Amino acid sequence: MRTYIGGQEAVSVDEFIELALGTPLELWLGVEGESEEERAARMDAARDILAEHPDLPDDVSRIAAQVIEAQAPELFNVVALVRRPAGRRLARSGKGAAA
Numbered sequence: 299m300r301t302y303i304g305g306q307e308a309v310s311v312d313e314f315i316e317l318a319l320g321t322p323l324e325l326w327l328g329v330e331g332e333s334e335e336e337r338a339a340r341m342d343a344a345r346d347i348l349a350e351h352p353d354l355p356d357d358v359s360r361i362a363a364q365v366i367e368a369q370a371p372e373l374f375n376v377v378a379l380v381r382r383p384a385g386r387r388l389a390r391s392g393k394g395a396a397a
Contacts, residue, residue: 301314304317318361319354319358321347324340325340325343325344325347326344328340
């Protein structure tokens with residue numbers, strides 16, 4: 299199956315992410331062994347992009363949630379845990395009001 303974004307074929311996961319974001323993934327994550335100067339330049343570029351596209355973080359979060367939902371929907375199956383009152387936990391440990 300081929301995947302196209304904006305008329306361009308994404309041949310790898312990284313290329314898909316880059317085409318979906320409109321920026322290279324390395325811009326946001328950095329690269330191993332980058333110098334302080336390279337990091338500063340990368341961060342400046344990222345700030346400029348976010349200033350021009352303030353909705354980008356929300357868009358990326360939405361895309362990530364859609365991908366997770368499509369590929370691993372069980373991650374969204376959240377079950378609320380029942381909390382016991384604090385007094386019961388203290389009483390069991392011997393540190394409650396009776397101690």
